[in-house]
Amino acid sequence: MTDSAPPLDFYFDFSSPYGYLMSEKIDAVAARHGRKVRWHPILLGIIFKATGSAPLTLQNPAKAAYSIHDFERSARFMGIPYRHPSRFPLATQNAARAYYWLDGQDCALARQFAHAVYRALFVDDQDISAPETVIEIAAKLGVDRSNLENALQSPEIKARLKDEVDNALKIGVFGSPYVVIDGEPFFGADRLPQIEKWLETGAF
């Protein structure tokens, strides 16, 4: 790490539509300003339980209907393919654990894996809650299946994910995506223009 500017922190859940939209843009936006991004998959189920919140599609019917419409329209607006999953929301601890295990070995591979998981869910409608699906996605990137299968059950990896979720709660993360730049928090894919301006000007 010879970069002088510290990396951005990007908190997201693998079942978050707006997290997916952010994931397709944030690295390039940061790179334009000479910054890198640390990715932190977290579990919104735990965050929502701790903060007394709920997924958009499980709130009132008007908001739920609007949200699904907005996921699709926001994706078109941002030029990103999107098909609302038939299983939604769904559990993401296997995907998140796999991410942290891969990240410990090869952070570029972990990033590729994260993109592949998001696209499997939001483009190809795969059941990424299943360990088999997560393992299959990783195997296509050259990862050894049985090593990953073991890793998904390892106490160290489970503890790493728990620590990440605990830390997210501690710094005030209440939803996904949540991006922190030099201590400044931005919630939602629709804050990308503000993120760009913040990176450009240092603050505003």
Add this chain to the structure above:
Amino acid sequence: MTDSAPPLDFYFDFSSPYGYLMSEKIDAVAARHGRKVRWHPILLGIIFKATGSAPLTLQNPAKAAYSIHDFERSARFMGIPYRHPSRFPLATQNAARAYYWLDGQDCALARQFAHAVYRALFVDDQDISAPETVIEIAAKLGVDRSNLENALQSPEIKARLKDEVDNALKIGVFGSPYVVIDGEPFFGADRLPQIEKWLETGAF
């Protein structure tokens, strides 16, 4: 009304920070595309009760703190003055009733009044829940005080506001601001870029 394109509908509560931000932009955005805007003040208290929701600042502490920070930063981003009110949220039925009464007589004056109410709350920290404040704001625009004082208690005006709130609920409004363009709904001041693109392209 000789315009061929139908007006946009803009639903908002006078205590909504993002509604205020939208109010400072929506007429000009619509005008750039030859469209007018119908303004509909509504009561979020009733909308939230009906939909089981709550103001952002009365949700969990992390979200509440972020929201106040985001109101201020979003205002700076949009070039709009903003000072978070010391009374917040607050009741807005007097402001909304005054709006509908004025609108029945002079829609341009009603629009001026709406801007003045929003700025009284979000720039000058006035207590716009009080009928005296609402009457004072209107009087500065040349409105007769006692006529307005009577209007605030008139059954017709109370019924008009109730009808507007009922209609908003019926078409799916669950928060403020909520803009409808030819049947297409947009929730939040951060949907302005999508609104602009929609007006430009007819759809996307």
